[in-house]
Amino acid sequence: MRRAQCPTPCSRPLDPIAKPKRGNSPMNVLLLGSGGREHALAWKLAQSPDMGQFYALPGNPGISDFAEAIEGIALSAHDTLVRWCKDHAIELVIVGPEAPLVAGLVDRLAEAGIAAFGPTAAAARLEGSKLFTKELCRANGIPTAAFARFTKAEAAWAYVTAEGAPIVIKADGLMAGKGVVVAQTVEEAISAIDQVFAAGGQEVLIEEFMEGEEASLFCLVDGETVVPFGSAQDHKRAFDGDLGPNTGGMGAYSPAPVLTPELEKRAIDEIVIPTAKAMAAAGTPYRGVLYAGLMLTSTGPKLVEYNCRFGDPECQVLMPRYTGDLLETLNAVAHGRLSQVKVSWSDDAAITVVYASRGYPGAHQTGSEIKGIEAAAALPDVLVFQAGTKKNGARLLSNGGRVLNVTATGKTLKDARDRAYEAAGLIDWPDGFHRNDIGWRALR
Template identity: 85%
Template sequence: MNVLLLGSGGREHALAWKLAQSSGMGQFYALPGNPGIAELAEPVEGIALSAHDTLVRWCLDHAIDLVVVGPEAPLVAGLVDRLSDAGIAAFGPTAAAARLEGSKLFTKELCRANGIPTAAFGRFTKAEDAAAYVKHEGAPIVVKADGLMAGKGVVVAQTVEEAIEAIEQVFASGGAEVLVEAFMEGEEASLFCLVDGETVVSFGSAQDHKRAFDGDLGPNTGGMGAYSPAKVLTAELEREAIERIVKPTAKAMADAGTPYRGILYAGLILTADGPKLIEYNCRFGDPECQVLMPRFTGDLLETLNAVAHGRLAEVSLTWSDAAAITIAYASRGYPGAHQTGSEIKGLEAAAAVEGVLVFQAGTKRLGAQILSNGGRVLNITATGPTLKIARDRAYEAAGLIDWPDGFYRRDIGWRALG
């Protein structure tokens, strides 16, 4: 099969690493890719992910059998619809199905209509109405901007004043509507499910670390690290989440004539009343994908192609018993203003540590040099027979990287190991 992978981050490097192992792989391309991905797939240059017509023509010219869409923005923008119209198979949901991530309000209304457990909420088009709701409900309370926010459009306000400030910020930045949710107590976990419209199959669990600094302090980020499996999400809780949350969602989407096909990433909170949905993502998580791929022992290309063609029930998924952990090595200042373009050394030494993979995220190549080119720049990933061994390996590898302009958290996995 000829395959095109879309995206340029650590998630896509992890997907490329696993896809390249498939015996069914023919020509393998990546658009735009990164220096790490370029060692596995031929880079495609000069086409923007938003240039759907140009991208479709390129796929037809290169006899692409499957397009694997990494990031969420092209999915929400309808790229899969455009590919489908041209007869090109794609792994990822249509625009109508991707509303599960593209609109938090759409998902909350779907949950309410189908009895799917989630936080009580209000939706508002005026700041003063949202503020009045917050004053009535009290704090802590959660304020969310609708739409794609790269994992950072959420404020867990500890005071009424903080919540009102967050509401005002949403509207000041051009938001048309704001979502205000009840605060839910419990530990968070990420559950991944493959869905082909009808069939729902678990694709593992993870727990990520959103805050920038040790001790879960500092601003929210796209994710500073993750580990898998998430021990807090027991087999019993996972089954409950699939039966009460994911399967009813898949059925509701199919019944509406917008069946979901792709990976459905359920952000869960494990409350005293059982798992509840925080939000959905319509793609592999980043950095969660980086800990799922090393544990998955099946044929990823075969699996994603089966989902794209509605044949998920025919595929057998197999997993390693190993634990996996990943550490995001980020540019100093991230998620705020940060410099790019500094050289990163020691990548080969880090990758030589037993059980370690170094996935590149925000990098670029200049001759023989690898330079920083983003906020989250590297994902130092390790596997091991226990999470502690995996963690020790990852931090040993991180310590071998010579990049003064970078930083990383030193407590990834603390919830499971503390």
């Protein structure tokens, strides 16, 4: 059994963190997930003085530096997972990915008396159903793009033909960040509509195209209490210059300079707080992190969509900047005590560059060896978070589309970017690729 321990060279803290005097008994924690987001969470959680036994399911080689990996239990096997938690006296489950949240894992844990960080299935509809969120916005006057919904392809074709392009086509449900097409022509929109129904979709959402710059705002919510928890901007397109297909994210930086304090306050007051109040009034209070994707238009921030978990790769730039005790913070949210904790941030900027398998987000090979992580992470203020990796003896191999997150901090975003790309240049992985322009919007 593994207690939190000093990080390895490839995952060490950026700066020494003074640990507060222990006020609670050690807490046994289970972290669910296996990506770069969960590696970043594990790195930060392990710094808490209140961490007891720390487990990860299923984890990855980087997460194993901090938490004992649990194998043989699927995240969808709720009853088995609950029994395991009881057998190991787990006091807090932190759910990284969205699918278990939408599937009701938090509800099942609550029935068993086990606290969890993350929303119930009813509250997770904010991510699980784009249509649910759009209707909630319409009912509560929350600013978002005008929209229409269709269950028949023919009616959707007629609508986009009448409206013209650009126009946005969305599939309902979880699509791993890739269920959106910004169609530049009517023909492209019709093709996207056909793809939704061909893939088994029952309904398609069509939105007006919003002009502006996108930003991500994270808030902790425990019912009606809302506390801002950092901002970021990511890069969805696969290639430099924001070209190529949409991905789960090829890099990110924090904070987002475009989201000024004034705009952030408007977004919280006009979007996030009304959402929290509406969910509570409906008897489905939201508890967890609420990730608002925003479009900063000429008339103010508008909601693009909600996610009910930390972003990936945004989490990888939030965690190095957070100076509070993450375990204490997330535990407070899980127990409805958000108002009792203080969140605090470094003034430094952070940036992460995603190393992906060649061919991603399309067909790609896995199983190639990755070298040089230790050299990259030996640079000052650099971390390398692992996402799609696996071990074969002492060799580290690729095991997914997005594989590594090369992360750095600096007094300025340019400092952080320069360090991140210097570190990325030390990684020896011929089968991988990364964008070379992460952060260009903020630095132009």
